[in-house]
Amino acid sequence: MATCGTILNELVQTGEILDLGPDESSGGRPASRYQFNADYASLIGLIIRTERGIHSITHARANLNGEILEQHTREYEVINVQTIEQLLDDLLGRYHNVQAxxxxxxxxAHNGQIGICDVAELAGQPLVHILQQRYExxxxxxQNDMNLTVYGLYHEQNYEEDSNFAVLTFxxxxxxxxxxxxxxxxxxxxxxxxxEVSYLPFGISREEQLRQLGxxxxxxxxxxxxxxxxIAIINPAxxxxxxxxxxxxxxxxxxxxCRxxxxxxxxPQLLIQQDTRHEYLTGLITMTLESLTYHVQLIERN
Known part of the structure; x- marks a missing residue:
């Protein structure tokens, strides 16, 4: 009890938890109540898009419960590393408790390096390395937009933990x-x-594939x-x-x-959902929150 009390007092002093005072007594010594302070720190998510020739960045700030506190979208003529740095300079100047x-x-994206990208100015850029040097x-x-979208959809649907699940976008x-x-x-x-399913062997050139998509x-x-x-490869639910x-x-x-x-x-169950902007943001915020936790996972082997 003494050890737990010491740890709790330290967390209260740093502001990571809040002391809510004693609980109502039920006859004995009243229990002390504490609450996790979700506003102790925050995180920022940036979603970079290029649609119909329009470049935009949606930025969102969330607390440690993953609740969106602010969200805004800006359009740009060009999006490059300097564009992202200028936006982050502005956001980090306004919010002083950002941790991720x-x-x-x-x-x-692979190990922080951007490869193929619809935003040409970002292709080949070691973006994470550049930003980590600037913002120590x-x-x-x-992360790739489709990976974040599938992550957000999966978490919101509460599928079984061992399920296979897929998202396909056109x-x-x-x-x-x-x-x-x-x-x-x-x-x-x-x-x-x-x-990158556009590289499946459709038997036509990529130029013809793009034409047929129209x-x-x-x-x-x-x-x-x-x-x-x-379906034949991963057999999703x-x-x-x-x-x-x-x-x-x-x-x-x-x-x-298909049948x-x-x-x-x-x-599998087939669904069509045209607008997945909310799920995309959910996946980004969830994954960014997880990046703050220990990079250790316990994996049970059969």
């Missing part, structure tokens, strides 16, 4: 992307290339081909199709054509 920054990008003491993560004038949860864990791949019949064919491939190029009215025919190639007992 998470960044979502429309591209591939801040935890920095960067946006206008962009190649398809996907994100996967395998056995309850996000699948990134050996070189963080997992989910026609109703072409996109239907590519969607079915991609879904069948995903559910698959969510997202993106502005997909309409809810397409679901029935997509499912029917012609996949036995019914192996078909």
């Amino acid at each position: 920054v998470g960044i979502g990008i429309p591209g591939v 003491g801040l935890q920095m993560i960067i 946006s206008e004038n962009h190649y398809a992307g996907a994100g996967f949860i395998i056995g309850g864990r996000l699948l990134s791949g050996n070189s963080f290339f997992s989910g 026609t109703p019949q072409g996109i239907h064919t590519l969607v079915v081909h991609t879904i069948v491939s995903i 559910a698959l969510v199709i997202t993106g502005g190029a997909i309409a809810p009215s397409m679901l029935g025919q997509i499912e029917q054509d 012609q190639q996949i036995p019914s007992e192996h078909m």
